[in-house]
Amino acid sequence: MSTINVEDNIRPVPDQELINIADYVRDYHVTSNEALDTARHCLMDSIACALMALQHPEAAKHLGPLIPGTIVPNGARVPGTSFQLDPVKAAWDIGALVRWLDFNDTWLAAEWGHPSDNLGAILGLGDYLSRKAVAEGKTPLTMGDILHYMVKAHEIQGVLALDNSFNRVGLDHVLLVKVASAAIAAEMLGLDKEQIIDTLSHAWVDGQSLRTYRHSPNTGSRKSWAAGDASSRAVRLAMMVEKGEMGLPSVLSAPAWGFYDVLFKGKKFSFQRPYGSYVMEQILFKISFPAEFHAQTAVECALILHPEIKNQLADISKIQLTTQESAIRIISKEGPLYNPADRDHCLQYMVAIGLLYGELTAEHYEDNIAHDPKIDQLRSLMQVEEDKRYTEAYHDPDKRSIANAIQIFFKDGSSTQKIEIEYPIGHRRRRSEGIPVLEKKYHQALLSRFPKRKTQQIYDLCLDEDKLTQTPVNEFMDLFLI
Numbered sequence: 109m110s111t112i113n114v115e116d117n118i119r120p121v122p123d124q125e126l127i128n129i130a131d132y133v134r135d136y137h138v139t140s141n142e143a144l145d146t147a148r149h150c151l152m153d154s155i156a157c158a159l160m161a162l163q164h165p166e167a168a169k170h171l172g173p174l175i176p177g178t179i180v181p182n183g184a185r186v187p188g189t190s191f192q193l194d195p196v197k198a199a200w201d202i203g204a205l206v207r208w209l210d211f212n213d214t215w216l217a218a219e220w221g222h223p224s225d226n227l228g229a230i231l232g233l234g235d236y237l238s239r240k241a242v243a244e245g246k247t248p249l250t251m252g253d254i255l256h257y258m259v260k261a262h263e264i265q266g267v268l269a270l271d272n273s274f275n276r277v278g279l280d281h282v283l284l285v286k287v288a289s290a291a292i293a294a295e296m297l298g299l300d301k302e303q304i305i306d307t308l309s310h311a312w313v314d315g316q317s318l319r320t321y322r323h324s325p326n327t328g329s330r331k332s333w334a335a336g337d338a339s340s341r342a343v344r345l346a347m348m349v350e351k352g353e354m355g356l357p358s359v360l361s362a363p364a365w366g367f368y369d370v371l372f373k374g375k376k377f378s379f380q381r382p383y384g385s386y387v388m389e390q391i392l393f394k395i396s397f398p399a400e401f402h403a404q405t406a407v408e409c410a411l412i413l414h415p416e417i418k419n420q421l422a423d424i425s426k427i428q429l430t431t432q433e434s435a436i437r438i439i440s441k442e443g444p445l446y447n448p449a450d451r452d453h454c455l456q457y458m459v460a461i462g463l464l465y466g467e468l469t470a471e472h473y474e475d476n477i478a479h480d481p482k483i484d485q486l487r488s489l490m491q492v493e494e495d496k497r498y499t500e501a502y503h504d505p506d507k508r509s510i511a512n513a514i515q516i517f518f519k520d521g522s523s524t525q526k527i528e529i530e531y532p533i534g535h536r537r538r539r540s541e542g543i544p545v546l547e548k549k550y551h552q553a554l555l556s557r558f559p560k561r562k563t564q565q566i567y568d569l570c571l572d573e574d575k576l577t578q579t580p581v582n583e584f585m586d587l588f589l590i
Contacts, residue, residue: 122305122357125377126312129264129287130304132383133295138259143385145573147255147262150213152570153393153546154224155187155588156553157212158205160470162188163556167208170333171201182243184235187588188557195236199289199343203228203336209470210332210452211398213391213534215262216434216502216510219269220401221281223387225335226261229289229343230254231585233296238582249296251584252577257292259388264288266387270380270505275438277372280317282338287311289342297350306355310345312367313359324441327450380505390508393534395545397468402435403458404532406512410462412527413514417463421482423518427490429459430513430528432498440492448473459514460486501530510535547571557590 138144161167172191173180184198185191186205193201203225206212213224231254238248265288274283290311294304317338321330349355360367361376368376392401399407406429417424431440441454451457451473460483461472471477498511513528533542550570554563566587569576576584 120358120361122309122355123360125360126305126308126357128383129291129308130301132264133260133291133304134301136260136383138256138385140259140385140389143259143388144255146388146391147258148570148573148576149393149543149546150224150258150262150388150391151227151251151255152550153395154206154212154227156550157207157209158202159188159553159557160211161205161208164208164470166329167205167332170204173197182236182239184232184239185585185589187585188590190590193232195233196340196344196347198232198236199228200232200333200336200340201228202232203285203339204333205336207335208332209398210400211394211470213393214401215266215269215387215391216401216508217266217270218273218503219275219281219284220434220438221265221269221284222335223262223265223285223288223391224258225282225285226265226289226292226339227258228336228339229293230257230261230296231581232340233293233343234581235585237296238580242580242582248580248582250577251579251581254581255577257296259385260295260383261288261292262387262391263383263385264291266390267379267381267383268377271378275319278318279371280319280322280334282334283316285335286314286338286342289339290345293343293346294349297346299346299350302355303349305357306353307346307349309355309357309359310349310353311342313356314341314345316371321449322438322453324443324450327453328447329449331449331453390536392508392510392532392536393542393546395534395542395549398452398470399458399468400439400453400455401532402432402439402510403455403512404534405510405529406431406435406455406514407458407462407468408529408532409512409514409527410459411466411468413516413524414463414466416524417516418466420518421464421486423520424486424489424516425519426517427459427463427486428513428515428517428526429455429490429492430495430498430515430526431455431492432502432511433494433496434499434502435512436492436494442487445478448478451478455492456487456490457483459490460484498530508535562587 180194183192186201241248265284294307439455445451501507501509509530511530515526517523
């Protein structure tokens, strides 16, 4: 006679991991001036990325209401367009635009990702709530509120990523965008602690994206809209809980059926530090060129070498690339590259462009340039190896370097110097050097979409911290209306 195990149906208290995030979102007050000032620059950088993405038809085709012609009362705006959307679709559109060119901020740890991806949810929902408040005679959210929400979203995503590698179990980092955006969206909607926990539980139990679209042989454009998809789903889940949807308290720890057992090989999350404002203070900006962040310093090295080797391309016998383990695992590729999404995640391609052209822009990933035979010729000469010192410094919380080095050898036995760069221009250690470049990036992006006078109006507002933080969200978003 067989024995059937009967499941214990006593409903447990919520997982502590959910409680900790809910407590942080509700109770923590951001006091770090550095974090808030960095958030302001992150806002500028992210909008710059979104405006530049609008120049690409493959991005623009996804935008607008699901049913053409639909206009939502008090609908959220999408910067650089005339769309007026529900907050879920607005989050999708804004998030997709910010991420499309692989040019927004980056966080590198056991898991990597792009915390400004959460801005889709924060701006989309924030604009809608502000317009709704004004229509009801209430006080709208301010851009100062948005900056505080940004710091917290960055922190949730980044702290979860410090010690926990989701990519090693095949999951994409946009899972953390969904979790962080869900927590912040719930707080923006005024939900209580229990409801924030319920919202988080749905973010964890949801179907999670595989990394398939980021890796050979399936690299494709889904990686450019995956974050928008995650942030919009977060807003949807929070709005469902607002209407009374129940949560799943042991979504992480439930034996057999919880996230840990099903998707994380039975391992619990570990945490390097409590939630605060560390991530925003340490965030990495992609300032000079759109390239997967593990390759940023490699491209800088290539640009330094370009003047020396541009007339000796036929004489090169070997190109030695020295990098960190993560770069080798994520973006080192040989063989054909089939589309722009494939190319901007190929270390060798990005270095080849830098050596050949002395610059790297989004246009360099397009077919008309990629078909240049000199690119693949240079790729074939590249040898990639790990320097364990680079890998150790990459994981060191006091350094967080992203080192790369390039040395070029010629057929006559001569060689260039080994060019090594540990910290990219977007690193915290190079803030004073990087911020003026970031502001220039923002100004140029504004000019790509708006007349000079409007550009200067928006730019001056964003440089004036006091004025910006007091600006209602709906009025700020109206500035970007086409």
